[in-house]
Amino acid sequence: MPIPTLTQSIVITLIQCLLVVIFVFVVVPLTVFAERKVLGYLQQRLGSTRVASGHVGITGWMNRGMWKWGRVPVLSYWRGIPGLVADVLKLILKEDILPAKADKFVFFIAPALSMVAAVVVFAAVSFVPGVFFTFPKWFPYLGGLPVSGGIADINVGLLWILGVASVGVYGIVLAGWASNSKYPLLGGLRSAAQMVSYEVPLALSLLAPVVLSASLNFGEMSARMATGMPALALIPQILGFLLYLTCGFAETNRLPFDMPEAENELVAGFHTEYSGMKFGFFYLAEYINMTVVAALASGFFLGGPWLLPFGLQGLLNPHLPAFLSWFGEPHAIFFVVKIIFILFTYIWVRGTIPRYRYDQVMSVAWKYLIPVALVNLLLAAVVRCFAV
């Protein structure tokens, strides 16, 4: 295997960054679309169907047929997809309004901060252990070089993820302050308090995998959590997963914890004064954060690139017959499927659970989640001490 020079390795890293950005910008619009549709079906309506071009009219025709037939059309899953293009165009083309008394610099920098903090987390996420693919020999400049499954699988990856995620709070707080208006400020303050509070149980719930796997490296952690755990470790893993997912919902400001933008109390929360692509950045950042939380949950608890969640893969692998060995190996496709499943869970929960009151949000974090997370950590330590 040839060893890349410094310039080549930088080019490879840039290609990896590009791949991750493409992945994110494919998943995010589809999540937006899925949110409309799934939420629609959860609430017994059709979701977005209005913007559907004549070229995909076959579903429209089938729909009409089903109405005539006396059935509610369920075949219209992809009607409304052109609406996504319309949405993006609207965000880009809309007038960018700067409030007269806003702090211009901070108003400008806030959306960028939350967007950057959301994307940069992916640097430490390892999608598949080892080599993702190798450039073919004929490829100019990079022929025969391997591309690893993560951009920078550093040995303190988890700390990088937690640190950058906590920098994401600034975007929201500063946006609320810079707008120089009451509702955004209230929304920003609420979100700062909420996100700082929920970071504690979030980090504590992630400490259980750290204790169990004795590593801070994302790839190593997901590999050991998926394949190297005893059966006893199931309890802290499942409990930790539920804790992590709850805190993840709160950290990304999704229902049932969407305090910063509780629309019947705060208009639109911290981004009330934002318009055009600046608002678009907040919108994107929210969905990218959801993807990040999904990636971490699937990496640490759901077995990452391995098929089975919660370390069941390691228990199954010795008994796996040879012709099924493909299912015993790590594949990026499993990782992506798990991310998509958790994104679906987000929408599912949004359609199912009503919003908490603000004091309830805080008491959930401090009175219930943190003690349970500590107990979970203790369980993990006991398992680590006696079973591993």
Add this chain to the structure above:
Amino acid sequence: MEHFIETIGRNMFAIFGVMALGGAAFMVGSRSAVHSVLGFLFAMLCVAGCFLSLEAEFLGMAQILVYAGGIVVLFLFVVMLVEMSKKKEKAVFQLQSRHAIAVALLGAAAFLGVFRKVLFGAASPDALVLRPELAAGLDVAKQNAQAVSRGLYADYLLPFEILSVILLVALVGAVVLAKTERV
């Protein structure tokens, strides 16, 4: 190209250091308190970059996590609510220049003393290690977290615990101060 990138890589510490100084200068110089916090955040992130360029990943990440992610957010939380639109409040913050100069000079003298020792004093041949058997087989460049935890929990356990008690005292003090007004 190769040479250029290598040069940049070798001088990463200086680059981040200069950027951190720029952020600190912005923090001191800006009129708006929130802008100051932003400068502080930038300086903290650059200091984390300095740690990274010295192959101390754990410290760099801890820097981001603790300072950029925790402490500066709380600063921002307080500073946002301090509205310095009234002239009198502004005057309070601007009429302390004489004290400020005195404090700055004092701080500079203290730091110069430390720096003189660090830069020109004789370096000790080995780090102070109380239990060397724990360090056996530890690759510090690759096992940052393990090396730091060995330092904290084996070599310097007592000072570390005393420091944490001091932090606890500060916490309790803050609660007491906040509570007494209400009763």
